[in-house]
Structures are given as C-alpha cells and as structure tokens.
Amino acid sequence: MNYLITDNTSGAVRLRDIPETDYASFYDDLRTRLSDSRWHVGHYFALPEEEARLRFYLLLLDDATGQVLIGSFAREYYDDTALPSLTALHAQMHPFEREIAERWGIRFDGMPWPKPLRFPFDRYDRNSTMDNYPFYAMEGGSLHEVNVGPIHAGIIEPGAFRFICNGEQVLHLEIALGYQHRGVEHLFAATRNRLRQLCLAEAAAGDSAVAHATACVETIEKLAGTARPAQLAPERLVALELERMAMQIADTGALSMDVGYQLGQVACEALRTMTINTTQAWCGNRFGKNLIRPLGTDHPLTAEKAAMIRRNVAEIARRYDEVRHDIKSSPTLLARFEQCGIVPREEMLRIGGVGQAARASGAARDIRASHPWGLFAGTLAHESIVKTQGDVMARLMVRCREVLQSAGCIDRLLEGFVPAETRRPDYGAPLAPRSLAFGLVEGWRGETLHVALTDDRGDIAAYRIKDPSLHNWMALALAVRGEGISDFPICNKSFNLSYCGHDL
Amino acid sequence: MIFPKIRVLRSHGRQAIPDLDAVELTSEFRGRPELTEPADAESRTALDEAAALCPTGALAAAPFALDLGRCLFCGECARRAPQSIRFTNDYRLGSPTREGLVLRPGDRRVEFDRKEVRPEICRCFGRTLKLREVSAGGDASVEMELGATGNVNFDLGRHGISFTASPRHADGVVVSGPVTRNMAEALDICYDAVAEPKILVACGTDACSGGLFAESRAVDRSFFERHRVDLWLPGTPTHPMVFIDGVRTLLGLKTRQ
C-alpha cells in the first residue's frame, strides 16, 4: 500500500497528494505492519466527500524513524457491505473502528468488541443511547456486578464503570463513556473564528489545555505556512512542562490520599498550588488557558517572569523530591503500590497504549523522543523515562521522575533567558486550501494529536482531536483484572485518564 | 523511615491561607472587567472589532455590555479595545441572579442583590453546607478548582463548607459543564435525590450559559429552565476564590461593597 510520508516538523500536505487505495490492500498492509510495535495508529477516521463518497484517512506513526505515514481509502457513501475488522487482529484499532461504526454506520465483520464509543449527537443509530449500553455479562452463582457512576464520589467527571467480581476479586471491568460528549469537533469546523477554535481546543480536556492548544497551533501554523517568531518555541515548551509538572504532582497527591498517606497528599497539594500559581502569575490562568496562541503570544515572557518561574520550579523540584524519597522509604506505601494493577508490556503494545502509562510498562512511547517537534527536534534531545514493572508503583515513579526532568528542562530553557521581539497572535492568517495538517505533541498524559482538513477556500472543513486517553482507557480495564476491587481507586488514579478528552 | 517524613514536613511548613476574606490575587489574574463607554470613533471601531472576535458572543458593542456568564476571560477584547475594557483582579464575581452577571459601563462591582437570596438559605445552611458536585460536560478544570477549595491551601472546610460523596448527604448541588444531553438524566436524578430545602449553584461559564457549547446539539440545558439557580459563578475555570467568595456571600457570612 502507498503512503504519503512526512514527519512532525514538515508542513501541511495537499489532499490530492495523499494516495488512495482500496480496503483490501489497506487491510493487508496493516495486518502485517501492526504486528511490529514500531508502528502504531495515530488516528483513523472517515469523512464524507463529494460524489457521495466516504473517505477514510489513516495516520500511522513510525517510532523507529520518526516518520508519519498518511494513507487513505474510499468507498461509496451508501455501500453497506461489511469490511473485515482489523480490531480482530490488532486490538489497538478498537476505538477507531468503533468510532467509524458509530458515526457512519459502517459494519466491521468479525469485530470482537462492537460497542458504542461515545454516543455522539450525530451518531448513525439514534436508538443506541446511554441507557442501553450493551454491557458484557457473565453468568455464575458466585459472581456479582458492581456498578459505579456515571456520577462518582469525588469531584470528577462522569463515566460508568461496571465490575464483574468473584467475591472481592475483579474478573472484568467495562468502562462506558460518552456522558461528557459536547460536540467539540463539530463546533470546531462550524466556526471560522480562530480564537473560538483555540478556546475549543483548550476545552477538549481542560487539565491538558496547554497540550491541546499546542497541538492546535502546530496544526494551524503548518496550514498557514508562515514562520513564527523564534521566541515562541521555548515559551511554549516551558508552558507544556509546567503543565506536566502540575498534573504529575496532583496525581502523586491523589494516589497518596487513596492509601491514607496524608503527608504526601497535603505536600503535593501545596506543590501543585505553587506550580499552577506560577502559570497564573505568567498568564493569568492557573491552567495555562489563553497562553498558547497561533503565530504570536499575548503573554511574552519577560526577564522578571522567567526568573520567577525558574525560582519557583527549583523550589518545587527540591520539595517534591523529598516526597518521592519518603514514598520510596515507606514500606506501607510500597505494599500498596507494588505488584498492583500490572499491565505487561505486550498487553500495553497490543492495545496501543501511549504516554507515561505505556512508559511505565516498558514501552518507550514518547512523542518528544520518537517524533520530535519544535525545540525537541533541534537543540533539545529528549530521553524518555521508562520503567518495566507496569504496576501502580511504576506509573507513580515515572510521574516522579518526569516532574524532576521537566523542572530540569525548564531550568535549562530559561537559563540566561533574554526576551526577544515577539508578535501578537494572528487569528486571520489564511490557510492552505484542500490540505491536511496535524499537530502531534506529548502532553502529560501522552500522545495528543490534532488533524485538520481544509476546503477550497482554506476554511477548516473537518477537525479531529485525539486525546491519549482514547488509547489508554482499555489499559485501566486490564490493570484491575484479578485485583481486589478495593484496589480500583489507586489503579484508576495511577492512570488518571480524561473523560472529556475521550468523549469530546 | 521517620527522617524523610520530618524533612517533608519541615519543607511543607504552614500552608493554609490565614484569612480567606483577605486574599488578593496576582495582578495578572483576569477577574471582573471594567467598561468605559468609547469616547471617540477610533475606540468605537476597536470595540466593534473586539465584539466580533469574542469567542462566545459575551461582548456586545451597542449597547455596550459584557456578560460574565458567557465570558471565557480570555482577555482578547481588552487587548483589542484597551480604552473600553480593562480586566481587574477582583474575584468577587458571583451573583444570585443571572442578570447580575451582565456588566455595563460604569459598573464597579458585580452586584450581589440580597433580596434575591431565599431566606431559608442563611437560616438552614449558615453554619454548615455540604454540597454534591455534578460534572455534566465540565472539562475537568472547573472540577479540579472545586476540589482545590478544600485543599491544604484554601481549606474551605474550616468554615463548614465542603463536598460530599452522596446527594443524600448534601444540602445542594453544584453543576459544572454545559449539561450534555448524555448527562441530563443523571443530573436530574442526582438533584431529585437531595432533600429540601436545597440550593443550586452553577459553577463555571459553561454551566452559566453553555459557554463555548451554548449552540451545540450535544447539549441539553432544560435543567436550568426547570430549576432556580441560587448562585451563578462564572470562570473558565472558576477560581477557588470566586467559589469561596460567592458561597460565603450567599450564606450571609460576607458582604460585598
């Protein structure tokens, strides 16, 4: 099968340059290619075209060379023959085939997990609703089901979890999502106000506002094709690493809380406050909303702000390292975290896991290293932190190390910082017509991918957002298998996945 | 094993903000905007441009008004039309009425009309208030800020105000998010499960108006047509101090001048 080969630093590609094949060769190629963990699917979606056609686009990421392979196939809109399912061979395809089936009514033959994904408002089958989600069931006198949600005990987003347990032991967990569906992608393509589009990207997952905004401006700047001020690259990176620090610290605190380690909890709460207040003192918003803007910035770093960030980050890193040290020297904590919620490397790769959760299972998936963009592609080589155990402790330790690593990265970026000329954001730059561009960045959860397609006039005709949670929810379901149900909270928090980023 | 703990404790020190009513936020924080009627044609044009760019239609140029209930506090309008709009760091943004969130030129505070507060609210909840939070399309940032109100820094629990796990234990519901169609029923069930008398708080710009998602077909806001909201709190997300100030003012523990 033919692909258009590009990478994470090249510009937009013209739609007519993307080769189109038939499903048979598409299927054949992926069947063999995905057996090698070097490749994984970044995105796979369908869009209607003129002449009553449905065109399917695939973005395939090659971790070995950093290439991004773009391929496509098409078929008639009203053609209702079933396609042989790729999920049957490669479980990582499941969210994409489920989305395509749910949205367009495409049937995938042999699909082992034919479940709704997010119940979008424009779904093909209006009779499929939240209330009749087809939960998996098991029969047996000693089995019972536990249903949790959609509203949870804490102040978090909604989602429904159904456990099938044998006594205390979890045999199966099924996670039904879609409660958070707001129609983000549809609204994105429905407006030409680029500021509104940026705000929508930031709202895709509010705890990853910087990661999603960075993916969005990358996409838009590629389509605009104009050079951006050099100063923006380090500033955006500082913002992204601050977000990573804040959230990894928050999750360390959440895990501490769930095992009754109050000292760690309150220390992390205070450190997170300090981190997000640093972001707020820079841009006025604790989550870094409004900080990342196309082709310019409203909050250029001044020498004073850069010094303030450096100072705070050094202090946070020092104190956080003390917490990390305390965790590692507390046998009661290790007894809860170690050997709990294990996802082995092979499983993680099979389901297409990404980000820090994958790295805790020995799968070195990290866009900063494999598909570098911005400064990572230039002066700043990134070395991923990888653990092999795949348990709660490994996920926690990856977080811990990443906080310290991000702090070091910010320190290096701001060392001897000299403010340079920057521009104000440009919300009116014309975009290349009939083109495709993507923004691919490593947020704190992992691989965050935005894809835009433009029409004849250079307006965004379709926009696709992928939060890393789309891949990783399945990893949580696997992690709790065989565990006591009372370990679910720490398993859940060791992943801390996004509901709204999944449901969009 | 004890020494690492002592070290953490010593670095941690004392974190609680001593007086929540005396908090002042960084000057960068975008809180209550102040509007000035444009004096010349140039600033009038700038204001028109700002209104056209506003991502949610929160800003109206003529008659000049800014609806905090729709505002994302992105600050873009103030940069386009600095003569007409200026953001202050005032976090006292909560209002007992939706109309109270609409600011006009000359307004120097968000009015808190005490007449609009039901008398049973101070009587029943003045000393302790337990709330159940329901996220119905919230983007996790509002939820995290609500969680932060009880953390070691803000420690709102010291005033008897906190969040509870079950609606059966709650005196009221805090809603975040625009209310998605897929969450509408669960929100109804949760609200009905809270015993009377109860209060209802809309937290965040998405909850107040639908925000970015006001026109989305994936959203169903009929909940807010059927139930009276006691406190409207704008923000993207709502800063913990906006929540703390709003709730304490609602309960009559704080006045707004």
Ligand code: SF4
């Ligand atoms: S700050 Fe508010 S009113 Fe101004 S442009 Fe942004 S959303 Fe609109």
